[in-house]
Amino acid sequence: xxxxxxxxxxxxxxxxxxxxxxxxxxxxxxxxxxxxxxxxxxxxxxxxxxxxxxxxxxxxxxxxxxxxxxxxxxxxxxxxxxxxxxxxxxxxxxxxxxxxxxxxxxxxxxxxxxxxxxxxxxxxxxxxxxxxxxxxxxxxxxxxxxxxxxxxxxxxxxxxxxxxxxxxxxxxxxxxxxxxxxxxxxxxxxxxxxxxxxxxxxxxxxxxxxxxxxxxxxxxxxxxxxxxxxxxxxxxxxxxxxxxxxxxxxxxxxxxxxxxxxxxxxxxxxxxxxxxxxxxxxxxxxxxxxxxxxxxxxxxxxxxxxxxxxxxxxxxxxxxxxxxxxxxxxxxxxxxxxxxxxxxxxxxxxxxxxxxxxxxxxxxxxxxxxxxxxxxxxxxxxxxxxxxxxxxxxxxxxxxxxxxxxxxxxxxxxxxxxxxxxxxxxxxxxxxxxxxxxxxxxxxxxxxxxxxxxxxxxxxxxxxxxxxxxxxxxxxxxxxxxxxxxxxxxxxxxxxxxxxxxxxxxxxxxxxxxxxxxxxxxxxxxxxxxxxxxxxxxxxxxxxxxxxxxxxxxxxxxxxxxxxxxxxxxxxxxxxxxxx
Amino acid sequence: xxxxxxxxxxxxxxxxxxxxxxxxxxxxxxxxxxxxxxxxxxxxxxxxxxxxxxxxxxxxxxxxxxxxxxxxxxxxxxxxxxxxxxxxxxxxxxxxxxxxxxxxxxxxxxxxxxxxxxxxxxxxxxxxxxxxxxxxxxxxxxxxxxxxxxxxxxxxxxxxxxxxxxxxxxxxxxxxxxxxxxxxxxxxxxxxxxxxxxxxxxxxxxxxxxxxxxxxxxxxxxxxxxxxxxxxx
Numbered sequence: 001x002x003x004x005x006x007x008x009x010x011x012x013x014x015x016x017x018x019x020x021x022x023x024x025x026x027x028x029x030x031x032x033x034x035x036x037x038x039x040x041x042x043x044x045x046x047x048x049x050x051x052x053x054x055x056x057x058x059x060x061x062x063x064x065x066x067x068x069x070x071x072x073x074x075x076x077x078x079x080x081x082x083x084x085x086x087x088x089x090x091x092x093x094x095x096x097x098x099x100x101x102x103x104x105x106x107x108x109x110x111x112x113x114x115x116x117x118x119x120x121x122x123x124x125x126x127x128x129x130x131x132x133x134x135x136x137x138x139x140x141x142x143x144x145x146x147x148x149x150x151x152x153x154x155x156x157x158x159x160x161x162x163x164x165x166x167x168x169x170x171x172x173x174x175x176x177x178x179x180x181x182x183x184x185x186x187x188x189x190x191x192x193x194x195x196x197x198x199x200x201x202x203x204x205x206x207x208x209x210x211x212x213x214x215x216x217x218x219x220x221x222x223x224x225x226x227x228x229x230x231x232x233x234x235x236x237x238x239x240x241x242x243x244x245x246x247x248x249x250x251x252x253x254x255x256x257x258x259x260x261x262x263x264x265x266x267x268x269x270x271x272x273x274x275x276x277x278x279x280x281x282x283x284x285x286x287x288x289x290x291x292x293x294x295x296x297x298x299x300x301x302x303x304x305x306x307x308x309x310x311x312x313x314x315x316x317x318x319x320x321x322x323x324x325x326x327x328x329x330x331x332x333x334x335x336x337x338x339x340x341x342x343x344x345x346x347x348x349x350x351x352x353x354x355x356x357x358x359x360x361x362x363x364x365x366x367x368x369x370x371x372x373x374x375x376x377x378x379x380x381x382x383x384x385x386x387x388x389x390x391x392x393x394x395x396x397x398x399x400x401x402x403x404x405x406x407x408x409x410x411x412x413x414x415x416x417x418x419x420x421x422x423x424x425x426x427x428x429x430x431x432x433x434x435x436x437x438x439x440x441x442x443x444x445x446x447x448x449x450x451x452x453x454x455x456x457x458x459x460x461x462x463x464x465x466x467x468x469x470x471x472x473x474x475x476x477x478x479x480x481x482x483x484x485x486x487x488x489x490x491x492x493x494x495x496x497x498x499x500x501x502x503x504x505x506x507x508x509x510x511x512x513x514x515x516x517x518x519x520x521x522x523x524x525x526x527x528x529x530x531x532x533x534x535x536x537x538x539x540x541x542x543x544x545x546x547x548x549x550x551x552x553x554x555x556x557x558x559x560x561x562x563x564x565x566x567x568x569x570x571x572x573x574x575x576x577x578x579x580x
Numbered sequence: 581x582x583x584x585x586x587x588x589x590x591x592x593x594x595x596x597x598x599x600x601x602x603x604x605x606x607x608x609x610x611x612x613x614x615x616x617x618x619x620x621x622x623x624x625x626x627x628x629x630x631x632x633x634x635x636x637x638x639x640x641x642x643x644x645x646x647x648x649x650x651x652x653x654x655x656x657x658x659x660x661x662x663x664x665x666x667x668x669x670x671x672x673x674x675x676x677x678x679x680x681x682x683x684x685x686x687x688x689x690x691x692x693x694x695x696x697x698x699x700x701x702x703x704x705x706x707x708x709x710x711x712x713x714x715x716x717x718x719x720x721x722x723x724x725x726x727x728x729x730x731x732x733x734x735x736x737x738x739x740x741x742x743x744x745x746x747x748x749x750x751x752x753x754x755x756x757x758x759x760x761x762x763x764x765x766x767x768x769x770x771x772x773x774x775x776x777x778x779x780x781x782x783x784x785x786x787x788x789x790x791x792x793x794x795x796x797x798x799x800x801x802x803x804x805x806x807x808x809x810x811x812x813x
Contacts, residue, residue: 008613
């Protein structure tokens with residue numbers, strides 16, 4: 001067979017020990033072995049039952065338990081009970097040790113249909129028997145994720161916002177690593193970019209730099225950072241095949257006077273959006289719709305983690321990253337998103353060139369009123385597609401611009417639609433609707449929820465049920481109860497006077513009569529408490545006032561809700577409480 | 581292995597490892613290379629290196645030994661084309677008159693270049709089958725994967741070392757890239773008793789054993805490091 005180029009392995013072997021076994025039946029060669037760590041999630045479990053006497057292995061059971069997930073033992077293999085159990089496969093090979101003559105060994109390899117979870121403590125219990133001997137033993141090993149993170153999906157929330165879904169929780173220091181030099185930069189020569197105020201950091205090397213704002217179009221876009229000079233505040237970009245054109249961002253007229261001060265900006269992140277070439281003109285019909293390519297690569301201008309309410313219920317927020325681009329992506333074009341050197345929660349890097357995900361950008365509901373290439377006679381189009389593609393390039397640029405323009409114009413009709421209003425206009429929609437709340441309404445989903453419910457909230461003000469419903473609209477997970485404040489212990493009891501009366505110094509009965517409290521079934525965060533208080537104070541009747549918010553950790557949470565009226569002339573103490 | 585003359589006697593043939601930890605004491609037998617960055621060699625699947633010794637098996641049940649394995653990144657098995665269209669071209673592989681002999685994937689239904697030929701396929705083995713001419717089928721070495729972005733997208737062509745190649749089109753061609761792996765084996769008297777495959781960069785130190793309870797007298801214990809092809813997924 002021809003030779004191949006491979007790295008040479010290293011097999012160290014040493015220290016032969018001759019052992020006289022203390023039992024006549026035992027299990028040897030366990031892989032993973034006892035107390036082994038860093039076992040891959042998809043590892044097979046192998047072992048050999050060996051009899052020191054000439055007896056055949058007649059029984060063998062292997063049980064597995066994930067001690068970190070409840071620790072219930074699960075039968076994986078039973079020699080006399082159907083072999084490999086549901087969820088397991090592998091091989092069980094009877095074998096004869098040298099000069100034995102009978103199958104006094106059983107070599108077992110167990111594959112689990114489902115991978116182990118990372119950092120699980122796995123317990124293996126083994127039972128084996130021959131006609132005369134029995135063996136029972138157990139050992140543990142620990143699994144660890146060794147798989148680099150992959151991009152599972154790229155979901156565009158809008159033409160400038162994409163949610164990246166990784167295959168596993170990420171180390172957010174790496175996956176959210178982002179710097180935006182938006183105070184301005186200068187392109188000083190064919191490779192170097194000068195930062196104005198910020199000093200670069202060494203860890204930028206290898207990441208992607210996205211430039212925007214240069215008057216020279218070839219400067220704009222992504223390049224790899226190949227070196228940084230911390231003292232000189234310069235970043236060297238790998239642009240040998242596409243050198244930069246020096247640009248200070250200042251445009252001068254013929255007389256040398258400044259006529260415009262542009263701002264060149266640069267973002268640094270592990271992410272790069274690249275146009276993906278199709279296989280045009282390779283065996284495809286020239287007019288095949290797949291023979292198109294992206295022409296526009298907007299740069300990343302922000303990277304952040306989504307809020308918990310922006311990912312599906314039960315999903316791990318750490319598996320998500322939201323990218324903001326400085327401009328709209330082209331609609332319906334072929335792209336690849338690259339995430340270079342991002343690290344998952346278990347320390348595995350996506351490496352270089354990094355995790356890649358191919359996708360076609362969505363149309364964002366844009367109408368395809370006209371395909372520009374349809375205007376070109378077929379014979380010209382065929383000729384262009386099989387040659388320089390210049391005509392196609394112009395057509396794609398025109399089509400992309402028209403698509404974006406149509407989409408933005410068509411979006412105007414949705415300015416007052418809470419569900420379809422462009423994200424960046426949502427704060428303006430809330431202002432227009434007269435949103436009365438002062439607490440922060442930051443995430444897109446929260447903004448849309450408030451905008452959707454605001455009309456209904458306004459109709460519900462002034463009633464107990466209304467306040468409850470408004471809080472539920474704002475905080476669906478916190479069903480609060482609004483009830484009258486029936487406790488008079490907040491007064492100062494001044495004790496019995498000379499006239500025989502006990503005086504309670506308090507704000508007075510009208511105050512209590514118009515007071516109410518809110519009972520939350522869970523302890524609220526500061527943000528939630530602010531929302532509850534703010535919403536209640538806005539929605540309560542003019543003569544009512546919120547006196548307190550009770551949470552389970554509050555000492556008064558379990559107090560009896562009663563008014564103790566004190567000893568009457570008849571010698572009875574009366575308790576006034578809510579009826580059932 | 582380091583020169584035998586260096587430490588005659590107990591250290592004969594053993595080295596003091598520089599990358600891995602010694603398993604017990606300071607010296608070990610090392611099959612392969614003990615380098616920080618594994619050196620790359622051109623080797624044929626099936627090539628092996630071994631060390632053996634004579635043991636006295638009388639009166640003991642088991643012989644235990646320490647095993648530790650380090651492997652670099654190895655090529656994985658991959659199906660490039662499954663009963664689809666490809667051509668063997670002689671002298672004009674990527675562009676007219678380029679002098680290269682090899683295979684060109686012509687399948688029109690493949691839109692993207694992923695999972696076709698990649699640069700890492702250079703110097704690896706490809707199994708071609710389904711061509712009408714028998715001489716075009718077989719296991720061949722890939723010399724290089726040319727990239728001519730202007731002429732062809734990358735990943736469509738590969739230079740194949742097949743002196744008997746005949747130019748022709750194969751409408752139902754299958755192309756597989758063979759993977760490779762290193763395997764550690766232990767033999768007693770030329771009979772394999774233990775086999776270990778590590779897919780991690782540096783496997784843990786393993787305490788393994790061979791059952792010699794029925795043996796008496798002197799026998800040969802042999803440790804082998806072998807390069808094997810992976811020919812299925």
